[in-house]
Amino acid sequence: MDLSSSHQITESQNLNLETFSSQTEMSKQIAADGQTDITHMDAALYKALYEGDISILQGRYSEAHLQLQRTPKQNTVLHIAAQFGQLECVNWILHFHSCSSLLRHPNLKLDSPLHLSAREGHWGVVKALIDAAKELQEMESEVGADQAMMRMENKEKDTALHEAVRYHHSKVVKLLIEADPQFIYGANSTGYTPLYMAAEREYGDLVEIIIDTSPSSDHKGIEGRTALHAAVLCRHQAMTKKILGWKPMLINEVDENGWSPLHCAAYMRDAAITKQLLDRSPDKSVIYLGIKNSNKTALHIASYNGCMDIVKLLLSHAPDCCEQVDENGNNVFHFAMMKKHPSHFGSELLIKDGLRVRGLVNEKDAQGDTPLHLLASFGVNDVDFILDKTVDKMERNKEKLNFSDNFFSSRNKFSCGTISALESPQLYHLHERSKEYLRRPFRSSSSQQAQVDDRFEGFKKYLRLPFRPSSLQHVVRKDDSKYGGKIDDDDKEEDKIISSVKKASISHLIVATLTATVTFAAGFTLPGGYSDTDGMAILTKKASFKAFVVSDTIALTFSVSAVFIFFSMAAQHALFYDLNMRTWLHLFFYASYLTLFGMGAMVVAFTTGLYAVLPHSFGFPILTFHCIFSSLFYLYAAYVGLESMRLGRWKQKICE
Known part of the structure; x- marks a missing residue:
């Protein structure tokens, strides 16, 4: 094909698209004005169309009569036959030459017959409409007629593919993409592309069809998220694996709030998907990414949610990420104390060798609070963390308060067991030591014995500390002019x-x-x-x-x-x-x-x-x-x- 003929085809395609655009604008104007007379389709014709009674259609209605019939929603006879999946009626209507224009005729919501048939999942009707558009292209040299029909958008900017994906019609989805594999479907008015829509609705088979059939598909979704975000939020491992194999770099893309797929996996507490993301990540920079306006990393979120498996995975891939803090200076231990967990999560973090350093355990945030201060403020019942030898019980924050001051100020938030253990640490020490020895094998090695003795050094040290407020700050603050003489x-x-x-x-x-x-x-x-x-x-x-x-x-x-x-x-x-x-x-x-x-x-x-x-x-x-x-x-x-x-x-x- 020479350049001149190629240029003519392109001009023909553009002209065809302009024609469809003018039809769409006309329908929009009709819908906006709302001043057109309400039309009614002949009752017998409507019934014959949705029941598929071809004999009534052939015996009573002519080609000219079919052209004029409209419903209150401005649906044509082809709309009605297509949405009810009556393939024989569709073929009979399309065999009239003048009815070929109905292929692209929009109703008041700008839905074409292809929209309605794809929405209902009528594969045979969808194929018949596409074939009819191709025949029209061959007969009248109307280049791009089939593509233009498939790319038509309704009021919600949905194409027929959007409709098929929304209602999980996999055969129709595959047919539409194969008929127009080069077109990249954009987002509708809500911000959904077909791929993102399939991922968010957990349609793993559709995600596979779209990626395999149209590798250049758009992956964007609402709020700047990608299809990988949607798959992770659905906790769909197979879908996540497919998208990662398609575009591994999506793991580094963040949404409008700065959330990466790794942040989402930590938030959903899914260690398996977290491992998938880390293993397929082209680099480890995503582990250090902070959320917009707070600078929280995936490690911070995992610590806040009490997910030890995810914490271990993140630290195994990037051990130094434990040093990162959010905009308020909170590290991984601070976040562990901001929420009550079923287990003693703070003391579990201390077991990790890469975290058991005083620089992290006793690090102060922007308010001067250490993780132990937050433990007392939030009422976290983690006695083992309090009694550990690494934890400094006497460190003060900017208000000159230490752990005991905070503990007595928020005493009502703790369980009776925690209060009893802290007020009688000798009994708690004996009880925990007896349990530890019962867990040991009958003959323990010297290293196991050393670990047991090392753990209980913290108990012995704590027994020498006075468990009482070191000052009267928690009382004085109620009468301080800073607080207006009011109780908290x-x-x-x-x-x-x-x-x-x-x-x-x-x-x-x-x-x-x-x-x-x-x-x-x-x-x-x-x-x-x-x-x-x-x-x-x-x-x-x-x-x-x-x-x-x-x-x-x-x-x-x-x-x-x-x-x-x-x-x-x-x-x-x-x-x-x-x-x-x-x-x-x-x-x-x-x-x-x-x-x-x-x-x-x-x-x-x-x-x-x-x-x-x-x-x-x-x-x-x-x-x-x-x-x-x-x-x-x-x-x-x-x-x-x-x-x-x-x-x-x-x-x-x-x-x-």
Whole structure:
């Protein structure tokens, strides 16, 4: 082909695209104005199209009639036949020469018939439309007619390929890409390219089809993310492997917030995908990348989430990344103390040889806080980290406070076990040492013995330290002019909670006491009375009487237990004014549940007692009423319990 003919083909393609563009603009104008008369397609024609009744179409409707028919959404007859997958009807419509223009005719949403058939996944119809466009190109020398049809965008800037990917039609996706492999599909109005859309929706087969069929596909997505970001966030290992094999450099691309795929893997706590990313990474610079506006690395995120496997992987590939800090000067140990973990994550970090240096363990952030200060502030229950010999317990921050000061200021955030261990380190030391020796093999080597002794050196050193505030800063700060003479907000909130619990405890105590009094009296005034001969209860052989005795005993036991708990709460508060708030809440909930169950058992005792002494003609209605009432009572009790649990979780967030 010479240059002149090539130039003519290009001009023809451009002219064809301009024609489609003008049609699109016209349809946009119609949709924007909304002033066109609403049209209605002939009912029999519409029914024949979606049912695929070709005989009605051939017998009643002419070529000219088909051209004029429109629905309220400006769908043509080809739109209707295509979206319902009626291949025979599509072929019959397209055999009319004048109907070929319907291939590119958009409706009010700028959807072409190809959009609708691809959306519904009708592979045969999609192929028929593409073939018809190619025939049109050959017959009328309309160069690029098929490509222009496939590249048409609707109002959402979706092509037919976008629609096929969105609804996971793999055969249609493959057909569309193979029909136009050179075209690079851009993002729609939401920012989705077909590849990113497939990755985000976890369509691994579509990702493989798009990459294999069109290697130059665009990989961008929303907020500057790539398809690799989407695959990592979905925790899809096979999809991640495929994308990494296609473009390994995507691991270094970051989104608008500076998050790389490695950051996402650390955030999702997926060690397997983290290993994939690190193994396929062309260089290790991604490990040192910091998030925008905070400079947090993947190691910081993994430490905050308590993912030791990811921490080990990152340190094995870049051991010196542990020295990086965020914009506030927080290192890997600081982040480990910012969140409570099921295990003692801080002490687990100390086991790593590359981290066990005082320069990291006792490093200060921008506020002068060491990781131990944050442990105390956030209430992290990691006794082993506190007692380790590497950790400096007396280091002060910019407010002249050390660990003990922070600990006493936020005492309510710690568990009872942590408080007991720190207040009695001798017992904790003996307990941990005994457990350590039980884990040892029967005959230990000298190196194992040295490791055990080295670990407990920290315990011995800590036993010599006074576990008390080294100064009165945590008290003075409440009256300091810097704070306006006001108590910290946390202390205020704690006082409010304890005050409300006290008031509620008084009301609950009265209810529990009344329940105990009534059930106690019912035990000595049994239904049916006593026998004159031996003084025993008369109705002892009746099942309903036995049920009365059992339910009355349960009610008395529960109510007395609740009274005892409320009494112990008052006694403990009188003896230990700084009683842990979490302990208060737990005791209050236990007592409340016992009171509630005691009331329910009392209702059962009342009903069974009446049933035992009344005739069956009266007893059966009473029993029926009891069942209905009990059901309503326990439904209400379940509702109260759920609300209490919800309230408890809210309180616990305050404690944390």
